[in-house]
Amino acid sequence: MRSPKLAALELRRFGRGRLPRAALVAVLLLPLLYGALYLWSFWDPYSRLDRLPVALVNEDRGATAGGERVRAGDDIVAGLRDSAVFDWREVSAEDARAGVEDGRYYLSLTLPGDFSHRIASSEGDTPETGALRVRTNDANNYIVGQISRTVFGEVRTAASTKASRAFLDKIFISFSDIHGETVKAADGADELKGGLGKAEKGSQDLADGLKDAKEGSGDLSSGLRKLSTGASDLEEGSAKVAEGTRALADRVNGIAGTVGPFLAANERGIGDTARSVADAAGTIRENLGTLEKRAPGAATQAREAHDRLAGTYRTRCETPAPGDGAEPADGPDPVCAELKPAVAAAAEVADLADGLDTLVSDRADELERLDGHLADLERQAGALAGHAPRLSEDLDDAVTRINALDKGAGEVAAGAEKLHRGLGTAETGAVDLDTGVGDLKSGADDLSGGMFKLVDGSGDLAGGLHDGAARIPDYDRAEREDRTRVMADPVRLASESLYKAPNYGTGFAPYFIPLSLWVGAMVAYMVIAPLNRRALAAGGSAWRIALAGWLPVLAIGAAQVTALMTVLHWLVGLEPARTAGTVGFLFLVTGCFAAIVQWLNARFGAAGRILVLAVLMLQLTSAGGTYPVQTSPGFFAAIHPFLPMSYVVEALRRLITGGGLGPVWQACAVLAAFTLGALALTALSARRKQVWTLDRLHPELSL
CATH class of the missing domain: 3.40.190 (D-Maltodextrin-Binding Protein; domain 2)
Known part of the structure; x- marks a missing residue:
């Protein structure tokens, strides 16, 4: 009998009563307890x-x-x-x-x-x-604690972000304020630069001016030194002038005391005399011409008269009398006594006449000057005659003026003394001024150099402030909002899930679905013999016996897959990315699991059921269905590649959530290899089962 027919007979056995049918229904629905019901309990x-x-x-x-x-x-x-x-x-x-x-x-x-x-x-x-x-x-509840840490971490982040945004907003406002103030400072630096430029020019002008002032202060000092010397001379001279004017005033006052009364009493006579002098001077001027004409003749006549008179005197008075030459007895001649002075006077007149003649002939030019002097004398005498009636008044006025001159000369002397002392002080001050101006000039030169450096520095300052202002941000409200939002939470998780599971249940479905199918196969072989007894008794081939025990469970597994996926999809809400591929792959999974469970039961009998549970535990702990297998202890990571559920979980993730099909094809190959291997081992076990031994007749453990 062929294996499919044997499998059909095995399944037909479940329709012969209520209990077998109930058992079949329980086998079909049991995976729902592990798959649909469990996923539903924590779906989201x-x-x-x-x-x-x-x-x-x-x-x-x-x-x-x-x-x-x-x-x-x-x-x-x-x-x-x-x-x-x-x-x-x-x-x-x-x-x-x-x-x-x-x-x-x-x-x-x-x-x-x-x-x-x-x-x-x-x-x-x-x-x-x-x-x-x-x-x-x-x-x-431990899980709630874990969830709370995640939730409160987000709460903390939100609170920190809000506080940071307020703080950063103030910082950005401060940036704007700093920007504005820096711009003002830069503008002020520009103005400072311009002012310093003017100040630098002014300092240079000041230095030049102080240079001129230094020269001027030197000249002033020299000039004041000379003035001081001159003031000293002036002081001495003015003192002498004051003494002279004092003496003059004393003499004038003395003379005025004597002459004043005389002038007052003789003003008329003085006027008449002055008039007579003027007239005489005029007469003399008129007779000068006559004098020039008559002087030679008068000299000759005077000389002749002198000679005659002298001859007469000699003849009468100097010639001795005849006899012994003694004087006459009657005494000296009175004529001679009178004649002798006359001779002498005649000699003088003759000499005067000769001198006058010589004067007139030799001093013609002087006579002309004499004429001029006489003209002046005539004019001045006439003026004196005119002023004579007021001479006393003029004398009093002259005395008053001379006294005023004396007083002024005294004041001039005193002022000259003060001037000398003041110029001495001024000379000392001028020396100090010259020294101070020299110091000022040196300071002005230093100031000019410093101002030049300040101009350069202010230019650098202005440029630096403008550059700094350009670099300092100036944000408006919208920009501040954007920047505070970014800086308050600068790192965001740009989470991009290529194939995102919509909920917690979908993420765990690749783990619990194979678990339920393994349990379904395990329960199925609790009601179905792993090796068909009829085929064993008939002595059929080992492969036919293995397939006869595998195909019924495969059919039940297909029904389990259909029921499970129907409930998960329509009731729980599972939405596989590849529904048909998922269902088809699960058919392969249930066939693989059925073959493995069949072999464990066929080979080890009652102990095989315990091994089925043990293998299930190993697969659950090493498949990486909850946490990545790399996080598990080394033992589970070591056995991970050698168990079929590891590949089933990975493939179902791609089929349900999405992604490349490489792991799916790899899983199909691995499951096919496990299926064929398990069926081959089951056939080997069937071959052994066809030989009866005492152990089979009397097993140590009967379940």
């Missing part, structure tokens, strides 16, 4: 976290920062309520502690009283970190 647990009661304690008292009230705790509480992550219940700190302890709350979140104060401290000198206190109790 994260969407129901809002059912978990969690204590929320808000003790935050708020704070003030920058003149604004900060209530970070209230903001976080409002955000948590809007998020609906957990069933938040605001309670007191004591209630939260007791609730976590006795299991009424899975965990608690506490916002301390100084939370806002610590957040606001980022603007102060001693910034502090705000702390959110989370209390968990793994005795209530």
Whole structure:
């Protein structure tokens, strides 16, 4: 009898009563308990976290920062309520502690009283970190604790981001303020540069001017030295003048005291005399011409008269009388006594006449000058005659003026003395001034050099400030929003899932579906013999016996796959990326698992059922269905490549979630190899079963 016919007969056996039919239904539905029911129980647990009661304690008292009230705790509480992550219940700190302890709350979140104060401290000198206190109790539920750490990590990140955004916004505002002030400083530096340029020019002009001033102060010092010397001479001269004017004033006052009364009494006579002198001078001038004409004749006549008179005197008075020459007895001649002075006078007249003649003939030019002098005398005498009636008054006026001159000369002398002393002081000051101007000139030269450096430095300063202002950002409100958002949360996880599982159940389906199919095969061989007894008794071929025991379970496995995928798809919501491929691949999986379970049962009998469970445990722990196998101990990583479920899980992930089919084809090849190998081993076991031994007749363990 062929193997398919034997398999049909084996399946037909389940229709002969209620209990076999019930057993068949149980075998068909049992994978649902492991697959559909288990996946359904935690298909999407994260969407129901809002059912978990969690204590929320808000003790935050708020704070003030920058003149604004900060209530970070209230903001976080409002955000948590809007998020609906957990069933938040605001309670007191004591209630939260007791609730976590006795299991009424899975965990608690506490916002301390100084939370806002610590957040606001980022603007102060001693910034502090705000702390959110989370209390968990793994005795209530370990997974909830793990979930809470993830959730509260996001809460912490959100709170930190919000605080950072406020802090960074102020920084960017400060950048804008710094930019504006730097621009002002740069403009001021430009103005400073211009002012320093003018100051530099002014300092140069000052240096040049002080150079001229130095020369002038030197000239001033020399000039004042000369002036001081001249003032000394002036002082001596003015003192002498004062003495002279004093003496003159004394003499004039003395003469005026004597002459004044005389002039007052003789003004008329003086006037008449002056008039007579003027007339005489005029007469003399008129007779000068006559004198020039008559002088020679008068000289001759005078000389002749002298000679005659002298001859007469000699004849009468000097010639002795005849006899002894003695004088006459009657005494000297009185004529001679009179004649002798006359002779002498005649001689003088003759001499005068000769001198006058000589004068007139030899001093003609002088006579002309005499005429001029006589003209002046005549004029001045006439003027004197005119002033004679006022001579006393003029004398008094002259005396007054001379006294005033004396007083002024005294004052001039005193002023000259003061001038001399002042010029001495001025000379000393001029020397100090010259020295000071020299120092000023040196300082001005240094100032000019320093101002030149300042001009260069101010240019560098202005350029640097303009460059700095260009580099300092100046953000408007929109730019600040963008930049604070980015800098407050600068690193985002750019998560890109090529083939994303929509929920928790879909992600674990590749793990639990093969688990349920293995259990289905294991249970199927609890009600179906791994080796067909009829075929064994008939002595059929080993391969026919193996196939006869494998095909019924394969058919049941196909039914299990159909039922499981129907429930998962239509009731639970599994949406495989490749539905047909998934179902077809599961048919291959159930055939492979059936062949392996058949061999273990056929080869080891009752002990094979225990081995089936052991192999299942090894596959579950090494398949990497929950955590990557690299995170498991080395033993499980070592056996991972040698167990079929490792390839089944990987292939189902690609078929259900999506991705390349390379692992699927590899899994198909591996499963086919495991199937053929298991069937070959089962055939070998069937071959052995055809030989009866005492062990088979009396097995040590009968199940």
